[in-house]
Amino acid sequence: MSEEVLLEARDIEKAYVGSRVLKSVSVALKPGTITALIGPNGAGKTTLFDIIAGFVQADSGVVRYRGEDITRKPAFLRACRGIVKTFQIPHEFGGLSVLDNLLVAGSDQIGERFPASLWSRRATHEQECANTETACGILEFLGLLASRDVMAQTLSAGEKKLLELARALMLAPRLLMLDEPLAGVPLSVGEQILEHLVNIGAQGKTLLIVEHNLEAVMRVADWVYVLVDGELLASGPPSEVQRNEKVQTAYLGRA
Amino acid sequence: MTYVYTVIAFGLIYTMLALGLNLQMGFTGIINFGYVAFVAIGAYTSALLTVDLHWPLLAGWAAGAALAALASYPLGLLTIRLGGDYFAVVTLGFSELVLLVVLNERQLTHGAIGITGIHRPFAALGPHLSAPLALLTIAILTALTAYLIRQISHSPLGRLLRAIQANESAAQALGKNTLGYKVLVLVVGSAIAGLAGALYAHWVQYISPDQFSPDVTFNTFIALILGGVGSLLGPVIGAFVLILFLQGSIVLQDYVHVFSANQQSALRFMIIGLALVLLIVYRPEGILGRMKSKRPGRSTGVS
Numbered sequence: 001m002s003e004e005v006l007l008e009a010r011d012i013e014k015a016y017v018g019s020r021v022l023k024s025v026s027v028a029l030k031p032g033t034i035t036a037l038i039g040p041n042g043a044g045k046t047t048l049f050d051i052i053a054g055f056v057q058a059d060s061g062v063v064r065y066r067g068e069d070i071t072r073k074p075a076f077l078r079a080c081r082g083i084v085k086t087f088q089i090p091h092e093f094g095g096l097s098v099l100d101n102l103l104v105a106g107s108d109q110i111g112e113r114f115p116a117s118l119w120s121r122r123a124t125h126e127q128e129c130a131n132t133e134t135a136c137g138i139l140e141f142l143g144l145l146a147s148r149d150v151m152a153q154t155l156s157a158g159e160k161k162l163l164e165l166a167r168a169l170m171l172a173p174r175l176l177m178l179d180e181p182l183a184g185v186p187l188s189v190g191e192q193i194l195e196h197l198v199n200i201g202a203q204g205k206t207l208l209i210v211e212h213n214l215e216a217v218m219r220v221a222d223w224v225y226v227l228v229d230g231e232l233l234a235s236g237p238p239s240e241v242q243r244n245e246k247v248q249t250a251y252l253g254r255a
Numbered sequence: 256m257t258y259v260y261t262v263i264a265f266g267l268i269y270t271m272l273a274l275g276l277n278l279q280m281g282f283t284g285i286i287n288f289g290y291v292a293f294v295a296i297g298a299y300t301s302a303l304l305t306v307d308l309h310w311p312l313l314a315g316w317a318a319g320a321a322l323a324a325l326a327s328y329p330l331g332l333l334t335i336r337l338g339g340d341y342f343a344v345v346t347l348g349f350s351e352l353v354l355l356v357v358l359n360e361r362q363l364t365h366g367a368i369g370i371t372g373i374h375r376p377f378a379a380l381g382p383h384l385s386a387p388l389a390l391l392t393i394a395i396l397t398a399l400t401a402y403l404i405r406q407i408s409h410s411p412l413g414r415l416l417r418a419i420q421a422n423e424s425a426a427q428a429l430g431k432n433t434l435g436y437k438v439l440v441l442v443v444g445s446a447i448a449g450l451a452g453a454l455y456a457h458w459v460q461y462i463s464p465d466q467f468s469p470d471v472t473f474n475t476f477i478a479l480i481l482g483g484v485g486s487l488l489g490p491v492i493g494a495f496v497l498i499l500f501l502q503g504s505i506v507l508q509d510y511v512h513v514f515s516a517n518q519q520s521a522l523r524f525m526i527i528g529l530a531l532v533l534l535i536v537y538r539p540e541g542i543l544g545r546m547k548s549k550r551p552g553r554s555t556g557v558s
C-alpha cells in the first residue's frame with residue numbers, strides 16, 4: 001500500500017430513477033492535504049461525497065481507503081476507521097448538552113456495551129473523564145467551551161456548524177469530510193470556520209470539502225475537483241483550475 | 256383485601272410494561288405497536304412450562320422473558336431498518352400473528368379455552384399468605400427492572416440511545432452501529448414485556464388469548480404518555496393512574512346506578528380518551544415530563 005493516496009474513488013457511477021448523477025467519476029485524496037469538491041447545484045457533489053462516506057451505495061466503481069476496498073462497508077464502520085463526515089444541515093443531538101454531543105462521539109466506549117456497562121462502572125467513569133478532557137480541549141480550540149452545558153438545540157446556526165465540526169474531531173479522524181461547512185452561517189463565522197479548517201489541515205489531517213463558496217475554497221484548498229453534470233470537468237491546484245476556460249464558462253458563468 | 260392486592264399487582268405489572276416500552280419509545284424512539292405479542296409469549300411460555308411440564312416457577316419466568324427476547328431478535332434484525340412508521344405497522348402485524356398462533360395451535364397452547372391452574376408464587380402457604388408474598392415478589396422484580404432502566408439511562412449507553420433518537424444518521428456518521436443498538440433495545444424491552452407477561456399469568460392463574468388483545472399495547476402506551484415519555488418515574492405514575500382509574504370506575508359501578516354497566520364501561524374509555532387529549536394539549540410532556548429538562552443529557556424536545 002502506498003501512502004501517496006489516502007482515499008481513492010474510482011469509476012464511480014450512480015443513477016437515481018434513470019437520471020445519471022455520476023458518470024464514471026474518479027477522485028484521489030492525498031494524505032495531509034485539503035481537497036475541495038466544487039460544482040454548480042445538482043452536479044453530483046453530495047452524492048459522490050456520501051458514496052465516499054458510506055451513506056449512499058454506488059451502482060459501480062470502487063472506493064479504496066489506505067489500500068483497502070471499502071466499497072461495501074457501512075457508514076458507521078468507515079467512521080470507526082477514520083472517515084468522518086459532517087452534515088450540510090447541522091445534525092446536532094438537540095436535547096443533549098454541547099458536551100454530551102461530543103461525548104456521544106467518543107469511540108469504543110465501555111459504557112455503551114450492554115450488559116457490560118452495568119458492572120464496569122469504574123472503567124466507564126475513567127473513560128468518561130478522559131473523553132471529557134478531550135472534548136473540552138476541542139471545544140476550547142473551536143471557541144465553544146463557554147456553551148458546553150447548553151442544550152445543543154438552543155445554539156445559533158453558526159455555533160451548530162462548529163458543533164458538527166467539534167463532534168467529528170472527537171473521533172480523531174484521519175479523513176475529515178465537510179459538506180458545505182460555510183453554508184448558512186454569517187460571513188464572520190464563515191471566516192472563523194475557514195481559519196479552523198486551515199489549522200486542522202496543518203495538524204496533518206486530510207480534508208475533503210464540498211463547498212459552494214468558490215472564493216473561500218480557492219483560498220484554503222491544495223487541490224480542487226470540479227464536477228459538472230456528473231462528470232469531472234477539471235482538477236488541479238486552485239490557481240490552475242481558476243484559469244481553466246472550461247471551468248469559467250461551465251461553473252463561474254452560471255454561479 | 257384480595258381486590259386491593261389485584262389492583263396493586265396490575266399497577267406493578269403495567270409499570271413493568273411501561274418501563275420496557277419507555278426504553279424502546281422514550282429513549283430510542285422505536286414505536287412498537289406489537290408490544291402485547293411479547294407479553295403473550297412470556298405469559299404462555301411460563302404457564303405451559305410450569306403447568307404442563309411442571310417446571311419450577313422461577314425457571315418458567317426466566318424462560319418466558321428469554322423466549323420473548325428470542326422472538327424479538329429475528330423480527331428486529333429483519334425489520335428495524337424499515338424505520339419509524341413502517342416498523343410500527345410490522346410489529347402490529349406480528350402481534351396479530353402471535354395471537355392467531357396461540358388461538359389455533361390448540362395442542363400446544365390449549366387454544367381459545369386457555370390455560371387453567373397456573374400456580375401463584377408461594378401457593379403452598381395457603382391463600383392468605385400467598386397473595387401478599389406473590390405481590391411482594393412482583394414488587395421486587397418491578398423495582399429491579401426500574402433500577403436496570405435507570406442504570407441504562409444514566410450510562411453512556413442511555414446517552415447514545417437518546418442521540419440515536421434525536422438523529423440516527425448523525426450517530427452513524429460518528430461510528431455508531433445504530434441498527435445494532437435498536438435491535439438490542441427491542442430485545443431488552445421484549446424480555447421485560449415477557450417477564451411482565453409471566454408475572455401476570457401467575458397472578459391471575461388463568462390465561463386465554465383474549466387477554467392479549469392490542470388493548471394491552473395501547474393501555475401501556477396510555478400509561479407511558481400519561482406519566483411522561485422518556486422520564487424515569489413517569490411509567491410508574493402513569494401505570495398506577497391508569498389502573499386506579501380503570502379499576503376504580505368498576506368499583507364505582509356498584510354504587511352509581513345512573514348508567515347501565517355497558518354504558519359505564521364505554522364511558523370509561525371516553526373519559527380516558529378525553530383525559531389523554533387534554534393532557535397532550537396542556538401538558539404534552541406527561542405528568543412527570545418536566546424532570547427531563549433539569550438534567551443535561553436527557554432529551555427534552557421529544558415526548
